Amino acid sequence: xxHMTPMPVMEATQDRTMILNMGPQHPSTHGVLRVILEIDxxxxxxxxxxxxxxxxxxxxxxxAKFYQQVVPLTDRIDYLCPMTNNLCYxxxxxxxLGLEIPPKAQWLRVLMNELTRINSHLVWLGxxxxxxxxxxxxxxxxxxxxxxxRLFEAISGQRMMTxxxxxxxxxxxxxxxxxxxxxxxxxxxxxxxxEYENLLTGNPIWVMRTKGVARITAEDAIALGASGPTLxxxxxxxxxxxxxxxxxxxxxxxxxxxxxxGDVFARYMCRVRELRESIAIVQQALDGMPQGPSKADAPKVxxxxxxxxxxxxxxxxxxxxxxxxGFAVPAGEVYQAVESPRxxxxxxxxxxxxxxxxxxxxxxACLANMQTLPQMCEGRLIADVVAAIGSIDIVLGEIxx
Amino acid sequence: xxxxxxxxxxxxLKEHPAVARLVEWNRMAVEGAKxxxxxxxxxxxxxxxxxxxxxLRDDSGCPxxxxxxxxxxxxxxxxxxxxxxxxLLSILKKERVRLKVxxxxxxxxxxxxxxxxxxxxxFEREVYDLFGVRxxxxxxxxxLLMPEDWEGHPLRKDYPVEGxx
Numbered sequence: 001x002x003h004m005t006p007m008p009v010m011e012a013t014q015d016r017t018m019i020l021n022m023g024p025q026h027p028s029t030h031g032v033l034r035v036i037l038e039i040d041x042x043x044x045x046x047x048x049x050x051x052x053x054x055x056x057x058x059x060x061x062x063x064a065k066f067y068q069q070v071v072p073l074t075d076r077i078d079y080l081c082p083m084t085n086n087l088c089y090x091x092x093x094x095x096x097l098g099l100e101i102p103p104k105a106q107w108l109r110v111l112m113n114e115l116t117r118i119n120s121h122l123v124w125l126g127x128x129x130x131x132x133x134x135x136x137x138x139x140x141x142x143x144x145x146x147x148x149x150r151l152f153e154a155i156s157g158q159r160m161m162t163x164x165x166x167x168x169x170x171x172x173x174x175x176x177x178x179x180x181x182x183x184x185x186x187x188x189x190x191x192x193x194x195e196y197e198n199l200l201t202g203n204p205i206w207v208m209r210t211k212g213v214a215r216i217t218a219e220d221a222i223a224l225g226a227s228g229p230t231l232x233x234x235x236x237x238x239x240x241x242x243x244x245x246x247x248x249x250x251x252x253x254x255x256x257x258x259x260x261x262g263d264v265f266a267r268y269m270c271r272v273r274e275l276r277e278s279i280a281i282v283q284q285a286l287d288g289m290p291q292g293p294s295k296a297d298a299p300k301v302x303x304x305x306x307x308x309x310x311x312x313x314x315x316x317x318x319x320x321x322x323x324x325x326g327f328a329v330p331a332g333e334v335y336q337a338v339e340s341p342r343x344x345x346x347x348x349x350x351x352x353x354x355x356x357x358x359x360x361x362x363x364x365a366c367l368a369n370m371q372t373l374p375q376m377c378e379g380r381l382i383a384d385v386v387a388a389i390g391s392i393d394i395v396l397g398e399i400x401x
Numbered sequence: 402x403x404x405x406x407x408x409x410x411x412x413x414l415k416e417h418p419a420v421a422r423l424v425e426w427n428r429m430a431v432e433g434a435k436x437x438x439x440x441x442x443x444x445x446x447x448x449x450x451x452x453x454x455x456x457l458r459d460d461s462g463c464p465x466x467x468x469x470x471x472x473x474x475x476x477x478x479x480x481x482x483x484x485x486x487x488x489l490l491s492i493l494k495k496e497r498v499r500l501k502v503x504x505x506x507x508x509x510x511x512x513x514x515x516x517x518x519x520x521x522x523x524f525e526r527e528v529y530d531l532f533g534v535r536x537x538x539x540x541x542x543x544x545l546l547m548p549e550d551w552e553g554h555p556l557r558k559d560y561p562v563e564g565x566x
Contacts, residue, residue: 008541052546059531060555064562095438098404222492225468225520236492243495330404332437335488335499337469348486350474363470363488367523400546 009036009048017045020382024053028131028386031396035373035385044385047377049370054400062360066326067093068167068303070360075161077362078398080123083109083116084340086165089360091246092336092347093167096329099298103290105169106248111182111285112155112164113247114278118189119148120341121271121278125196128268128390132209137199144192147185154178168302169295179286186282193275201272210265214376214388217262224375225368228343229274230392233267235260240339247338251288252281264391271393274341301327326355335363342366342393362401366394407437417441418463419489419498426456432503442499450502451512457489458517463496465489468514471524473532477558482506483534487514504534513539531556 012018023034032053038046058077062070074089075082087109094101126141149159155174156164164171200206216226218234231238239256241249257273259266295302303322304315321327331353337346346363369392376388414420414434420443423431430453432444445453457465469488476482481503489498502511513536514521525536526545533554536542544551553560 008543052544052548055546057555060560060562098438222467223519225518225524227467238492244497332407333440333442334438335440335470335497337497344469344490346470346488348470348472348488359474361470361472363472367527368520371520371523 009038009046012038014040014045016040022385024050029389030127030394033370033389033394033396033399035389037382037385039382042381042383044377044380044382047374047385049373051367051370051396051399054396056401058401059360059362062357064356066355067329067357068322068326070357071166072161072163074362075163076397077364077401078340078342078345078366078395079160080395081116081120081341082160082162083112083164084120084338084345085362086163087113087247088336088338088340088345088347089349090165090167091338092334092349093329095334095336096332096349096351097167097298097301098330099168099296099301101169101247101296102293103248104292105294105296107285107289108170108174108294109165109247110249110252111282111289112152112162114281114285115148115151115182117278117341118275118282119145119152121275122148124271124341124390124393128393129200129206131386131390132206134200134203134206137196140192140195140199144189151178151182151185154181166295166302168298169293173294179289182282183286186279186286189279190276193272193279197272200268207265209383209387210268210391211263212261213264213384214380214391215261215263216372216375220375221262221372224371226343226372226392227365227368228339228341229267229270230343230369230372232256232258233270233391234262240337240344244337246336252284254278254281264387267391328353328355329357337363340365342395342398343369362398364398364401366392366396366399370394370399404438407435409433409435414441417498418460418491418494418496419443419457419465422456422460422463423453426453440497440499442501444501444503447502447504447511450500451514451517453500454487454514454517457498463491463494465491465496465498467492468518468520468524469497471514471521471528473528473534473556475532475556475558477506480505483509483532485511485528485534509534510537511535512537513542515539530554533557 017040020037023029024032034050036048074085122141122145126138129137153159156162218236221231221234237258254277257270299318308315309319329351333350335348337344343365348361350359352358377385430446430449435442467490469490474484483504485502487500530544
């Protein structure tokens with residue numbers, strides 16, 4: 001396995017090679033990824049990603065906050081799929097508390113989570129295509145993304161940093177007419193995916209730039225810790241939503257797209273098919289949305305409704321206690337993993353029995369996925385590095401935390 | 402839903418493939434185990450970690466071939482201070498297990514598992530960067546997130562949350 005632990009790139013090792021620095025302000029590195037390349041002409045000999053430019057110490061900040069105050073921080077880790085992070089964190093804390101969540105809250109979470117996945121994949125598709133030179137796709141994708149952001153705004157009051165999931169349920173009941181708007185979007189969206197595919201899937205330039213490029217085998221991908229579409233693009237059939245269900249995903253029927261080739265095109269096909277599967281899950285969630293409360297019956301953990309808080313003594317007391325003192329969580333530890341748009345997102349939360357988490361660690365799917373870059377790029381052209389970076393769909397906020 | 406009490410008796414936990422395999426291999430290496438909230442944790446002796454990882458990875462029945470995560474918890478001022486935590490996943494059996502190794506404050510050193518799972522490369526660098534735990538045998542143990550010339554390890558509990566250096 002020694003070939004998979006590459007040596008650092010510091011200076012050129014041969015007379016004919018040179019060092020090229022790419023990033024951290026390079027537009028095709030999706031944020032602030034710096035890549036150091038050793039090149040021989042146009043060919044990449046070695047490659048080393050250099051990260052940390054967006055490190056904000058979120059894990060340390062979490063230790064100084066109450067459990068419920070951590071939720072807004074989780075939005076900021078992966079700013080393209082805030083609700084997936086919310087979900088993962090609240091599931092972990094709910095597991096620590098042993099809290100049961102009412103079905104309506106679970107279905108709402110699944111619904112919003114899949115919309116988030118579509119939102120994230122749209123940004124990926126637009127920017128990935130733009131990197132490779134297909135500028136038009138970006139405009140098409142952001143047209144639909146805008147619709148999703150409007151839905152987010154309607155339900156949570158925020159377009160991007162939603163913080164909609166709370167420990168014990170969701171923040172608010174959805175507004176009147178919200179489900180109709182989602183239904184209207186869900187009916188319209190599959191035809192839009194056809195539009196993207198018309199622009200790309202059969203496009204000879206796109207196919208030339210992606211097929212057979214940045215290959216990785218299933219064994220290498222598993223050994224390097226890749227997950228999500230990066231792993232499924234290499235033929236490994238695993239999806240945590242289906243295989244280790246959480247938040248009621250066992251009630252939904254969907255296919256897990258897998259491709260065998262392990263190249264950029266395979267990962268592209270996996271994600272585009274996931275768009276269609278996600279919209280199918282959204283449709284199922286709308287059809288079967290249960291009635292009932294959207295918050296757990298746990299007054300010491302869940303904030304009371306605003307109306308109750310203003311009219312009932314107990315509700316006011318609980319509200320005051322939760323806001324000022326937080327709530328104690330029984331000592332223990334939990335590792336909760338969910339299938340984020342990028343792969344296995346995991347939260348490891350350790351409690352020492354107080355109202356503040358002793359340790360919150362985020363397992364970042366992108367960090368592990370990025371370790372596959374040297375395997376994918378070495379021996380290929382510089383232009384393929386751009387395609388490879390786009391195809392593993394990195395978000396630097398999540399890598400650096 | 403009330404929490405079920407944690408099970409810590411090794412005899413009761415032998416059903417779990419990872420516990421069974423490790424106990425059968427070397428009973429002395431397993432310092433303890435806990436089944437809590439549907440999750441299995443196994444404490445291992447520091448010196449056997451790499452061998453135990455190879456054993457679990459190559460197990461024929463339930464191969465834990467995927468390293469999900471490596472992280473650390475600082476229990477300052479208690480001793481042993483550090484607890485390095487490994488989360489493994491078996492893609493075949495959809496089974497998870499958590500391995501833990503306790504390290505004392507005066508020698509936070511442990512074998513690297515990069516030779517077992519190359520995925521550990523960045524995870525271990527991150528733990529080294531933020532906790533100061535050193536991994537022997539790591540190919541390139543340098544800071545990952547913090548600047549190269551940074552002093553101290555920010556996620557240690559004796560490192561302040563706010564303030565200036």
